[in-house]
Amino acid sequence: MGSRKGSKKTNVNAQELLSFYKDMLLIRRFEEKAGQLYGMGLIGGFCHLYIGQEAVVVGLEASAEDGDKRITSYRDHGHMLACGMDPNGVMAELTGRAGGYSKGKGGSMHMFSKEKNFFGGHGIVGAQVPLGAGLAFADKYLENNRVTFTYFGDGAANQGQVYETFNMASLWKLPVIFVIENNQYAMGTSQLRSTSTPDIYTRGAGFDIPGEAVDGMDVLSVKSAGDKAVKHCRDGKGPYILEIKTYRYRGHSMSDPAKYRTREEVQKMREERDAIENIRSILLTGKHASEEDLKSIDKEIKKIVNESAEFAKASPEPKLDELYTDIYA
Amino acid sequence: MTTEILMPALSPTMEEGTLAKWLVKEGDTVSAGDILAEIETDKATMEFEAVDEGTISRILVSEGSEGIKVNSPIAILADDGENISDLEVSDIPNEKQTLADTKNSKPKVETSTIESISEPEWTDATKVSQKTVREALRDAMAEEMRRDEKVFLMGEEVAEYQGAYKVSQGLLEEFGSKRVIDTPITEHGFAGIATGASFAGLRPIVEFMTFNFAMQAIDQIVNSAAKTLYMSGGQMGAPMVFRGPNGAAARVGAQHSQDYTSWYAHIPGLKVAVPYSASDAKGLLKSAIRDDNPVIFLENEILYGRSFDMPDIEDYIVPFGKARIWRIGTDVTIISFGIGMQYALKAAEELAAQGIEAEVLDLRTIRPIDYEKIIQSVSKTNRCITVEEGFPVASIGNHLSAYIMEHAFDYLDAPIINCTGKDVPMPYAANLEKLALVTTEEVVSAAKKVCYR
Ligand SMILES: Cc1ncc(C[n+]2csc(CCOP(=O)(O)OP(=O)(O)O)c2C)c(N)n1
Ligand SMILES: [Mg+2]
Numbered sequence: 001m002g003s004r005k006g007s008k009k010t011n012v013n014a015q016e017l018l019s020f021y022k023d024m025l026l027i028r029r030f031e032e033k034a035g036q037l038y039g040m041g042l043i044g045g046f047c048h049l050y051i052g053q054e055a056v057v058v059g060l061e062a063s064a065e066d067g068d069k070r071i072t073s074y075r076d077h078g079h080m081l082a083c084g085m086d087p088n089g090v091m092a093e094l095t096g097r098a099g100g101y102s103k104g105k106g107g108s109m110h111m112f113s114k115e116k117n118f119f120g121g122h123g124i125v126g127a128q129v130p131l132g133a134g135l136a137f138a139d140k141y142l143e144n145n146r147v148t149f150t151y152f153g154d155g156a157a158n159q160g161q162v163y164e165t166f167n168m169a170s171l172w173k174l175p176v177i178f179v180i181e182n183n184q185y186a187m188g189t190s191q192l193r194s195t196s197t198p199d200i201y202t203r204g205a206g207f208d209i210p211g212e213a214v215d216g217m218d219v220l221s222v223k224s225a226g227d228k229a230v231k232h233c234r235d236g237k238g239p240y241i242l243e244i245k246t247y248r249y250r251g252h253s254m255s256d257p258a259k260y261r262t263r264e265e266v267q268k269m270r271e272e273r274d275a276i277e278n279i280r281s282i283l284l285t286g287k288h289a290s291e292e293d294l295k296s297i298d299k300e301i302k303k304i305v306n307e308s309a310e311f312a313k314a315s316p317e318p319k320l321d322e323l324y325t326d327i328y329a
Numbered sequence: 330m331t332t333e334i335l336m337p338a339l340s341p342t343m344e345e346g347t348l349a350k351w352l353v354k355e356g357d358t359v360s361a362g363d364i365l366a367e368i369e370t371d372k373a374t375m376e377f378e379a380v381d382e383g384t385i386s387r388i389l390v391s392e393g394s395e396g397i398k399v400n401s402p403i404a405i406l407a408d409d410g411e412n413i414s415d416l417e418v419s420d421i422p423n424e425k426q427t428l429a430d431t432k433n434s435k436p437k438v439e440t441s442t443i444e445s446i447s448e449p450e451w452t453d454a455t456k457v458s459q460k461t462v463r464e465a466l467r468d469a470m471a472e473e474m475r476r477d478e479k480v481f482l483m484g485e486e487v488a489e490y491q492g493a494y495k496v497s498q499g500l501l502e503e504f505g506s507k508r509v510i511d512t513p514i515t516e517h518g519f520a521g522i523a524t525g526a527s528f529a530g531l532r533p534i535v536e537f538m539t540f541n542f543a544m545q546a547i548d549q550i551v552n553s554a555a556k557t558l559y560m561s562g563g564q565m566g567a568p569m570v571f572r573g574p575n576g577a578a579a580r581v582g583a584q585h586s587q588d589y590t591s592w593y594a595h596i597p598g599l600k601v602a603v604p605y606s607a608s609d610a611k612g613l614l615k616s617a618i619r620d621d622n623p624v625i626f627l628e629n630e631i632l633y634g635r636s637f638d639m640p641d642i643e644d645y646i647v648p649f650g651k652a653r654i655w656r657i658g659t660d661v662t663i664i665s666f667g668i669g670m671q672y673a674l675k676a677a678e679e680l681a682a683q684g685i686e687a688e689v690l691d692l693r694t695i696r697p698i699d700y701e702k703i704i705q706s707v708s709k710t711n712r713c714i715t716v717e718e719g720f721p722v723a724s725i726g727n728h729l730s731a732y733i734m735e736h737a738f739d740y741l742d743a744p745i746i747n748c749t750g751k752d753v754p755m756p757y758a759a760n761l762e763k764l765a766l767v768t769t770e771e772v773v774s775a776a777k778k779v780c781y782r
Contacts, residue, residue: 032361036380039337041399044580044759046341051362096580096758109584109759123584124542125514158513158547186514188490194513239585249362250378255340257373263364270362317760323753 012220020062020219021279021289022297024054028276029305030087031250033106034077034094037309040253043094047108050078052249054273056181057082059222060149060242063230068326071132072151074109075181079151083116087304091312099315103322120172125186126159128152128176133169133239147233151179155186157200160169166207167238173238177229178209180243181216187252188260201243211241217273219320244294247273332381333402336390339368339375340375341579342631346370347395348403351388357751358384365404372495383408448608453639460639462632463739465574465607466496469614470534472644474504477532480618481508483523484536484573493538494574494633518686520546520571524554527569527623534618537573540589540627545573547592554623555598562681570617572626575603576668576718577755577766579631586755588719592668593625594728600624600649600697603667607637609693614648625745629668650697654706658686661776662706664729665716666692669767672748673716685780695725703729704737711742712779716772721749748772 012020031049038047050057053075057220059083064070072079080090081103085101091109093100101111110121122128132150156162157180169176180200184191191198201211208231214225222244229240247269251258283289336346349370353359360382368377370768387405390397397403448498460468474480481504486493488501488511501509512519516537523533537543543550558566593601600622604610610628617624639645655670656677665673670691677687688706707713713733715726728748733745736757751765 001744032380033380039380041338044341045578045757046585093757102757104758105583105756105761107580110582110584110757123582124545126545151665155514160517172397187493188486189511189513193489193511242526251375253342254338255370255372255375257490258376263376318756318758320760320764322758323751323756323761323764327753 007211012223012282014286016062017279017283017288018293018297020058020223021276021283021294022301023058023082024219024279025297025301026087026278026304027054027058027081029301030081030091030308031077031126033305033309034091035250035254037091037095037312042313043108043225044096045107046074047094048075048253049248049250050075052269053181053183053216053246054078055219055222055242056179056216056246057151059219060177060226062181062223063226064147064149065230067117068145068230069117069119069132069135069139069146069148070151071128071135071148072121073125073128073153073156074121074123074208075153076109076111076121080111080113080116080118083113083118085111085116087308088311091308092315095312095315096317097315098318098322099311104318105322105326116283126152126156126161129156129159129162130165132178133165133174135177136169136174136239137172138173140172145234146175147230148176149179150176151181153186154180154182154184154191154195154200157182157196157203158194160299163203163207166204166209169239170207170209173236175233175236176239177226177233178204178211178239178241180241181246182243183247183248185252185260188257199243201241202240204241209239209241211243214242214244216244216246217269217275217278219275219279248286258325330408331386332367332383332406334379334404334406335400336397336403337368337377338370338399339377341581342634343370343399345396345398348390348392348397349374351392351693353385355385355388358382359406368480371724379406381406385571400729402729406627426760433450433545444497448640450642450645456641457638458641459636460605460611461634461636462604462610462628463494463496463634465611465639466614466628467498469611469618470497471500471503473615473618474500474508476675477618478533479530480532481510482534482536483510483512483519486644487511487513487536487540492536494630496633498630499538516542516545517549519550521553523569524549524567524623527567528556528557528565532618533569535569535571537571539578539585539630540573541574541585541587543571543573544587548626550593550599550623551596555596558622559598565598567623570614570619570620570624570626572614572617573628574630574633575627576629577631577750577762580757580759580762581755582757583754588717588750589625590695590717590719591628591723591725591728594725595723598623600694601627602649602694603627605632605667605670605691605698606643607635608639608649609653609691611639612645613649613693615644615646616649627667632668633685647693649694650699651693652699652702653691653693654702656689656693658685658710660686660689660710661712661780662688662690662710663714663716663776664690664692664703664726666695666725667716667717669716672767672772675769676716676776679773680776683777683782685776685782687776700732703733706734707737708740711740713741714746714748714772714775714779716748716767718750718767721747724749738755743781746775746779748775
C-alpha cells in the first residue's frame with residue numbers, strides 16, 4: 001500500500017469519523033443490494049460495483065467544497081451517493097425506471113446530476129479524463145475558484161488521451177485533481193501485466209504535475225491527501241495527481257470468471273485492510289461510539305437502502321415517447 | 330427468517346446456467362461476499378457470492394445440474410441462530426420438484442432450421458455438425474495461425490482471460506504469448522502498432538473488446554490501414570483483420586450499443602464482413618486473414634452462442650462478395666446481413682404463413698457487395714426491403730436502395746423500404762430498448778406494404 005503519511009496528522013473529530021463510517025457503509029450496503037437486484041434480473045447489462053473502494057470517494061468528498069465538480073467512469077454508484085445524490089434516484093436508474101436520474105435512459109454507467117455537480121458516468125475507458133480537465137478549464141475561465149475531481153482506473157491510466165490531457169492541464173494550470181483509483185486490476189489484467197511503470201503517479205513528473213500515492217483503504221489518509229491536492233489547485237498551481245491504492249472485492253462487472261486472482265488474495269484484503277472495519281475499530285477503541293450507536297447506524301442505512309430498492313421496483317418504466325426526447329436541445 | 334438464494338443472472342444475456350460446483354455445504358455459515366458456488370454460463374464459469382449473512386440451511390440444486398433457470402431457488406439461507414427445524418415447511422421448495430423442473434429445461438440450443446441454399450461447396454452428401462459462432466471464429470483463427478506463422482492475435486483480455494467473450498479460448502495455450510498478446514487498454518496505440526507491423530509483413534488480427542472501443546482507434550484504421558496501399562502507389566499495405574463484436578448487446582446503454590457497418594463500409598481501402606451463421610463466420614474469417622487488405626470483421630455478441638450447421642469440409646473458405654440465399658421466393662426480396670438476418674428469416678416465415686413468399690439474401694460482406702445477386706433477385710420479385718440494426722441515416726439500406734433504383738428501376742413495382750434501428754441513441758430501459766431496435770413485426774409490415782397487401 002502507498003504511504004501513510006498525513007494520516008495521523010489529520011484533525012478529525014468523532015463527528016467526522018462517524019460520518020465517514022456512515023457514508024462508506026451506505027455505499028457498501030447499496031452496492032450489495034444492487035448486486036442482489038441484478039441477480040433477480042431487475043438490473044440488466046453491465047453493473048460495476050464499488051465494494052472495497054468506498055474510502056476513496058468518501059475521503060475525497062470530505063475535502064470538496066460546495067460547487068466543486070466530479071466526473072468518473074462506469075464504476076460510479078459510490079461517487080453519486082458520496083456527493084449527496086439521492087439513493088432512490090440512483091437505484092431507480094439501475095432498474096431503468098422513470099424515477100431514475102436519467103429517466104431510465106442511462107443505466108448503471110450513465111448517470112448525471114447537475115444539482116450535485118456530478119458529470120457522469122462514462123462508459124469509454126479514459127474518456128472522462130479530458131472531460132474532467134474541460135470542466136476545470138471552464139472553472140478557470142469563469143474564475144470561480146472551483147476544483148474538479150477526475151476519477152479513473154489503473155487500466156484507464158494507459159489511454160493516450162490521459163497524457164494529452166496531462167500536458168494541457170499542466171500547460172494551462174487547470175484546477176483539476178486526477179484521481180487514479182488503482183484497484184490493481186483492469187478487468188482480468190493485473191496492473192503489473194499492463195503497465196510499464198507501476199507507480200502511476202510518477203508519470204505526472206514528465207508534465208510537471210506533482211503527485212503522490214495514497215493508502216486507499218484508509219479514509220483518513222485519503223482525506224488528508226485530498227486536502228493537500230485541493231489546496232494546490234485552489235492556489236492556482238494547476239493539476240495534481242493522487243494515485244489511490246485500493247482494491248475491488250467483487251468481479252469487474254457482474255460476469256467475471258475471477259480466475260485472474262486467488263480467493264485468498266481477496267479474502268486477505270477484506271480481512272486485514274477493509275476501510276469500513278478500520279473506521280469501525282477506531283470508533284470503538286477510541287470510545288467515539290458504542291456498539292449500540294453503530295448498530296443503530298447500520299439499521300438506519302439498511303432502511304435507506306431497502307427504501308431505495310422498493311422505490312426502484314415501484315417506479316414505472318419510462319413512457320414510450322421518451323425514446324425520442326432529449327436527443328436535441 | 331429465511332431467504333431463498335436464487336439462481337443469479339450473471340451476464341446481460343444469461344437465461345439459465347449450470348451449477349458447476351458448490352463451495353459451501355448445508356450448515357455452513359456465510360457472510361456477504363463469501364463465494365457460494367461456481368456457476369457456468371455460455372460465456373464463462375463464474376463465482377457466485379452471498380449477498381446476506383446467515384446459515385446455509387438447505388441446498389436445493391445439486392452440483393452439475395444443468396439448465397437452471399435464472400431466479401429459481403438453489404438454496405435456502407437462514408438467519409444466524411435459526412435452526413433448520415424452525416423453518417416452516419412451506420419455506421422449503423420441494424426438492425424433487427425443483428430438480429425435475431430443471432431437467433425439463435435443458436439448455437436449448439437455438440438452431441437455425443432453414444437449410445442453406447446455393448452454397449456451391451455443400452452437397453447433400455456433405456456431413457454437417459452443430460457449431461456455435463463463437464467456436465467457428467476460434468477455429469478459423471486457430472487454423473490460420475497453424476497455416477501461417479505471420480498471423481498473430483492482439484487485443485484486450487485475448488490471452489490469459491481467454492477473451493472477454495471467450496472467442497479466443499485456448500489460443501494462448503496452443504500458440505503461446507508471442508502470438509496471442511494481451512494489450513493494455515490503449516486501442517489507438519495497439520491498432521497503430523498492429524498496422525505498422527502489417528506494413529512490415531506480419532498479418533495481425535486485432536480484437537476489439539467491442540467495436541464501440543474501436544472508435545478510439547478509428548483514425549489508425551481509416552487513415553493508416555485503409556489508405557496506405559493507395560498513398561504508397563501500391564508498394565505497401567495493411568494485410569490485417571480488425572475484429573470483435575459490433576452492434577447492440579442487451580441493456581448496455583448508448584455508449585456500448587452501436588452498429589458500425591455503414592461507418593466502415595464508407596471507406597475505400599477497407600473490406601467489411603458481417604457474418605450471421607457459424608459457417609460463414611468461419612469461412613469469412615479465414616478469407617479475411619488471408620486477404621491482403623485491411624478487413625473489418627463485425628461479429629455480434631448475441632449471435633456468439635447460437636448454433637448452426639457447420640459443413641465437415643477441410644479448410645472451409647467463404648469468398649468475399651458472394652451473398653447467400655437463405656430462402657428462395659417470388660414475391661419480395663429481403664436483403665440483410667449479420668444479426669439483421671434473424672429478423673429477415675423470422676419475418677419470411679411469418680410472411681409465408683400469410684401467403685407471401687420472400688426471397689432472403691444474406692450479403693455476408695458489405696465491401697465488396699454482391700450486386701449481381703441483388704439485381705437478379707429484385708428483377709425476379711420486383712419488390713425489395715432491407716433489414717439492419719443500425720441507424721437509419723446513411724444506412725446500408727439507403728445505399729442498396731439507391732443502387733437498385735439506378736440499376737433495376739424498371740423492374741421495381743414499389744419503392745424500397747429500409748427497416749433499421751431507430752434514429753435515437755440506445756436507451757437503457759428495457760421497454761425503450763425493445764422499441765429502439767428493428768423488430769420482426771416492422772419487417773413483416775414493410776414486406777406487406779411493398780406487396781400492397
Ligand atoms: C475504450 C474502452 N476500451 C475497453 C473498454 C472495456 N472495459 C471496460 S472497463 C475495462 C477495465 C478498466 O479498468 P480500470 O481502468 O482499472 O477501472 P476499474 O474497472 O478497475 O475501475 C475495460 C477494458 C471500454 N469500456 N472502453
Ligand atoms: Mg482498475
